[in-house]
Amino acid sequence: MFDQGSRMTLSARRIGAMCARRGVVVSGAVFIMALVSVGLVWWLDPALHGAFDTALLWRNALPVFLLILLIYGLGGRALLALLLGAGFTWLVFEVNAIKEFNLNEPLMPGDLVLWHQVLHNMGFFAHYAGHRLALLLLALGFAVMLWGAWRLERRWRRPGRASRMALAVLSLVAIITLYRGNGFWYEAYAGETSIRFQLWSPIDNVQHVGFMAGLVRMSQRVRIALPKADQSLVEEFAARHAEDLQARTKRQPPAELPDIVVVQSEAFFDPGVLKGVDFDQFVPNFGRLAATGITGSLTTPTYGGGTIRTEFETLTGYPMEAFPTIVYPYYGLAGAWMPSVPRRLEALGYSTTLFHPFRSSFWNRRQVMPELGFQHSYYRGSFAGAARAGKYVSDHALFDFVLAHLDDARHDPQYAMVITMENHGPWDSDAGALANVLDGHPLPQGLSAAGTQELTYYLSHLVNGDAALGDFAKRLLARPRWTVLLFYGDHLPALPHAFADLGFDDDGAEVEEHTRYLLVSNRPLTPRTMNLSSYELPGLLFDTAGLPEDGYLALSSVARQAWEQDHYRHGPEYGQVEFNGARLEVSCRRKLDAAGRCGEGKP
Structure with a gap:
């Protein structure tokens, strides 16, 4: 024991x-x-x-x-x-x-x-x-x-x-x-x-x-949440501009509705903002077209990538700045009904089509684009035999595909949203045979080896894409049907070495620089310059085509008009009207009425 x-x-x-x-x-x-x-x-x-x-x-x-x-x-x-x-x-x-x-x-x-x-x-x-x-x-x-x-x-x-x-x-x-x-x-x-x-x-x-x-x-x-809107600010503005809002809401569409083609060009900007580079030096076709229509600098909500931020603004008119906690709008914001540009045009009898020669799953477009009002979509599978420029389908091939679709379309007016891929980054790669297009377009002086590689790759695709734009616009606007073409860049490319080597004319940072846009038509159009943000493009498009506007879109257009007339004293106030109007319409999921309140009708 x-x-x-x-x-x-x-x-x-x-x-x-x-x-x-x-x-x-x-x-x-x-x-x-x-x-x-x-x-x-x-x-x-x-x-x-x-x-x-x-x-x-x-x-x-x-x-x-x-x-x-x-x-x-x-x-x-x-x-x-x-x-x-x-x-x-x-x-x-x-x-x-x-x-x-x-x-x-x-x-x-x-x-x-x-x-x-x-x-x-x-x-x-x-x-x-x-x-x-x-x-x-x-x-x-x-x-x-x-x-x-x-x-x-x-x-x-x-x-x-x-x-x-x-x-x-x-x-x-x-x-x-x-x-x-x-x-x-x-x-x-x-x-x-x-x-x-x-x-x-x-x-x-x-x-x-x-x-x-x-x-x-x-x-x-940070939480994915909608900020509370200041409804009184929106209502007061609507009350002061009731006549303008009513005029836009009751505007009768033209007897002949135009075909509308919107091209979102990947990483397009004019290198003329760089020191030692002239405007239109590398994009002569863009410059020639811009001189015949409405053009200006375009402020976009992203740099180097994040394409869907600019894309969302131009499809809805809602500024991303109104939703500061939401980085990617196709996740957590645009997953349900919204009174977008395609939906408004669909209500007027338009056939709405998206063209994007890349994966439909990328950026969640396959789920979101139908919600935003696109009836038809063509993604990478539809471009299996298309010519490429580098890694991606060339702008030439993409534009040929769009023109063929428009030629085969029925008599309904067409709305085509074209999202290019040719000049997608990264831009520090070898341009290969495509670098030959830079013959006659000398690079600016003062570039390092890394900056030369970046700018050679980017400018090769830029010049190639500009030639494609010139050919596309020529054939598109030669059609007998009234046609409106809106072309813009979604953001500047990330060229850190080239930008550091050259610097910008205004000595600003690359994230503060702007891209450009143009709007042209084969019907008489008064050329003018307007510097805009990408969320203001829908209002410009509807004004140019003479289409009725309602809800936030009408409110935003009136705010832009008021800003042009009196931005020295009340410019920031008009910006807050737009931000709060967007928050209000998104949160209640109804179009705003003429009084700046959530409408009663169901979507």
Whole structure:
């Protein structure tokens, strides 16, 4: 009996000693994870390389540490958790660097809606990464390291099941509450004594406070939600301009409705805004056409990418600035009924068609475009045999396809929305044989090797696309049917080296520069210059064609007209009228009535 009790006591001591050793191992592992997290963010984030700031350092390291701790709690293998956490953190920083380079903005919470887009379009996004073979080899090497860590890490080093569950639950709750800004987390990242972060300038702020801290701060503040509209502001404006609103609403459409063709040209802008480059030097056909119609600079809500932001504005008339928490409008905003341009034209008897020689799933267009009123759509599958210029279907081939469709159309008036792809980025590639189109178009002086490569690729496609525009407009406007052509660029391309080498005439930043638009017709049109924002293009289009306007579209057109007459004293007020009118119409999902209130009729 005595021997048995001694053995039991000895076993208890051994178990206690083993638990103590495991506790020490776990504590040591957690401490090492914390140190690795700090070192990792300091190494990866240039924003932390200046003066040593412990407050910024721990706020940036905390999200990484919690991720590694979660993996450790789920698997119980410290080395594997460190490798996985560090690898994922490095990948996020690399993706953020690519986005900052091409779009001049960091990864943001709204980008999470695109995860399935990235998975289903890896080939497309891989173009932006460069050195794809090296990346593949790196991924294979990392997978081998993970396998080795999984096999070699000793099982006795793993914490017990209860400890692992506690670590996993604790870290998961901390991650969720951290990014939601619950409790003391909000004070830690947004309180009076914490980091200063201005939500309206994400790129400047993450470069100041660090990427991880900035991402947490944006997540705490940003939700996909509609801001509350100031209805009284809209109603007061509508009351002061009741006569103008009624005139637009009751305007009778012309007896002959024109065919309307809208071309959204990928990354089109006139390099004449660059130092050492003349306007129309690389786009002579655009310049010739613009001189015969309505033209001007165009302010768009994006740079380097994010095409659907400009696209959404020109299809609805709603300014993206009215919805500051929504980064990608085809996710969470345009997924239901809206009184868009295609829907208004459909009600007048138009046949509405979309042409885009790329995947229908990209940017969620397959689901959204029918909601926005498109009856017919032609995507990449319809252009299987079309000629390409570089990676994508050429503008020449796309325009030929559109003309063939218009020639085969019935007698109904046609509305065609054409979204080009030829000059899509990245623009740091070899232009190949297409560079021959630059013969007679010398590049400006002062370019570095990287800037020369960027500008050669971009301008080759720009000149090629301009020739396609000239041919398209000539044939389109030669048709006997009344036709209106609206052509515009969705955003400037991301040419960071070329832009830095040359600079802009106004010494502004690339994100502050404008693209251009033109509106021409084969019926008499008074040439004039009007500088607009892309959300004002629908109003210009309806005014030019003499079509009735209602709801927000009428309100926006009257606000634009009032701004032209009195923008020195009340310009900002008119902008707020448009923003709040858009919020009001979207939130109530009804067209605004002539009094600036939600209409009673159902969509």
